[in-house]
Amino acid sequence: MACTNCSTKTNDSGIPKGCGSKGSCGTDSCNKLSVFDWLSNMHYPSGFEPFDVVEVRFKNGRKDFYKNIDKLALQMGDVVATEASPGHDIGVVTLAGELVKVQMKKKKVDPYGDTLKIYRKATQKDIDIWSDARKREEPMKVRAREIAIELKLEMKISDIEFQGDASKATFYYTANDRVDFRQLIKEFARTFNTRIEMKQVGFRQEAARLGGIGSCGRELCCSTWLTDFxxxxxxxxxxxxxxxxxxxxxxxxxxxxxxxxxxxxxxxxxxxGMPDSETKLQTKNGEAYCQKIDIFKQVMWFAYPSNGANWYKIEVPQVKEILALNKQGQVIENIEDYVVEEENNASVQSVATTEDSLSRFDEPKRKKHAPRNKKKPVGNTVEKPAATVATDVKRAPRSNENASRPPQAQQSKQQNRPPRNNQPKVQNNQNNPNNQTEKPKPAVQNNAPIKSNEEGASKNQARKKNFKRPNKNNGNNPNSKPNDNKQ
Structure with missing residues (x-):
């Protein structure tokens, strides 16, 4: 496990590589079950000797207390060689000073009793032997499980821990019943060529040694800070x-x-102060049984056996009042008179159903249809409003309209068409009864005198009022009546 600040890989001792604090930073995430030494920056008074016992951590949070008989200058994170039987072991100092005395009292260890001692600070040769032994643990665990299965032993080998000098290997296992592993030890000694020690641990201790992530999303409490089970x-x-x-x-x-x-x-x-969950209320309609309790809201729900789906919500003081009456031999009419009136949260529920509904994304959204490509009108005509266009589209196509028109009338109309320069735009709203828009004022009044040279143009303008927009069903042919061309 690496520190959350540096996020670097750890070495064989469990300390992140390049960690300047030697695994003793304030986050305490480098080592399992580490203790923050809040007295480390305080100076001891003159003539006061610090406590000569230090706490040393080994693999997977295993800790023990050792006496510093040689008065070595030890700090948190130092790798030391400690006394073992036989040989020596390699561990990391996790706590020193007066707080060690507090930890020993917590674990019910006599601070001034006989304890094992520290030999020296670990040399580079000690660390190399220890690192090589740690690398052998994982393949040995796989082979040890295979041997246990071949011997048909109902046990699970969870972890292996080598001693610092690689002279002994401790096998941790879990089992529901007593296991006869005498033949197993012989097979292990013959296969691994080392001294074997078997140690049974509980299931909680196994989870603490292996570690992991709980259902809450955080590391297991037993592998980080929990010391007692x-x-x-x-x-x-x-x-x-x-x-x-x-x-x-x-x-x-x-x-x-x-x-x-x-x-x-x-x-x-x-x-x-709450009644029991097996409380019964005596009523004239029968006994009402408790169905549910809300501890912190001080509310209870009751229901009749004949109608178990209908629950009645009653506050705890009201329940105590009914129970007091029942003890006196009085029976209440019904429990409906004691039901709590719920507040009207219709507005809140309406907002919750619209915004926080779980099914609001189930129905696909309707796609908006793109507007159809409308053809631009020919000449000086102006687009009609939406209402007039809709009525023209719905009108049945006039296929024989242009056929009934004489060719001379069509030619005369094309010849008498006025010029396009600065002609006023006029909308035809007479044929559409639904359109009530105001008619635009004509640029030339009907009563104004017309010059002789512009007689044809004025007639075409008057005729242009009945000119309609080309219908899509008939192509570019105008939807004008044959009577429009009459002189």
Whole structure:
């Protein structure tokens, strides 16, 4: 595991490479179950000798206390050679000073009793032998499991730890029953050619040694900061009103989660003044049984056996009042008179259903149709409003309109068409009864005198009022009546 700040790989001792604090930074994420020494920056008074016992950590959080008889200048993160039987072991100093005395009292170890001693600071040769032994542990664990399966032993070898001088290997295993591993030790000694020691651990200790990520998304408590393992019962889940589902209540060790005990005291304090979950209320309609309890809202739900789907919400003071009447031999009419009136949250629910609905993304959105490509009108005509265009589209096509028109009338109309220079745009709103838009004022009034040279143009302008926009169904042929060309 690497430090969260530097995020570098660790070496064989578990300290990140290039860590200037030697694994003793304030984040305490380099080593498992590390203790922050808040007295490290304080100077001892004159004439005071520091405590001569230090705490040393080995593989997977295993710790022990050793006496510094040679008065070595040890700091957190130093690699030391400690006393072992036989030979010596290699570990990392995790705590020194007065806080070691507090840790020894916590683990019920006599601070002034007989303890093992520290030989020296580890040399480069000691570290090389220790590193080579650590590299052999993983392939040995795979082969050891194969041997245990061949001997048909009901056990699981979870981890192997070599001593610092590579003279002994400790095999940690878990088993439900007692295991006869005498033949297994012989096979291990013959295969690995080293001294073998078997040590059985519990399932919680196994999870603490291996580590992992819990269902909460964080590292396991037993492998980071939890030092003592209390017994966890199913009653802790009942008090917290959790469903007794072993798949949800069990941790990676297969036992009940240790975090079930964290909030248990708070729930027990809240349950002191509440009636039992097996409370019955005597009414004239029959007995009402408790169905559900909300501990922190101080609310209980009751229902009749004949109508179990209909629950009645009653506050705890009202329940105590009914129970007091029942003890006196009085029976209430019904529990409907004690039901809590819920507030009207219609506005809140409407907003929640529209914004926070889980199915709001299920239905695909309707695609907006792109507008059709409309052809530009020919000549000086002006586009009609939407209402007039819609009526023209719905009108049936006139296929024989141009056929009935005489060719002379069509030629005379083309010849008498006025010029396009600066002609006023006029809209025809007379044929559309639904269109009530104001008519544009004509540029030339009908009563104004017209010159003789412009008689043909004025007639064409008057005729142009009945000119209609070309219909799409008939192509570019205008939808004008044959009577428009009459002189």
């Amino acid at each position: 209390r017994s966890v019962n199913t009653s802790a889940a009942r008090y917290q009103q959790l469903s007794l589902n072993p798949q949800k209540l069990a941790g990676q060790c297969g036992k009940l989660k240790c975090c079930l005990n964290y909030e248990l005291d708070t729930y027990l304090d809240a349950l002191k």
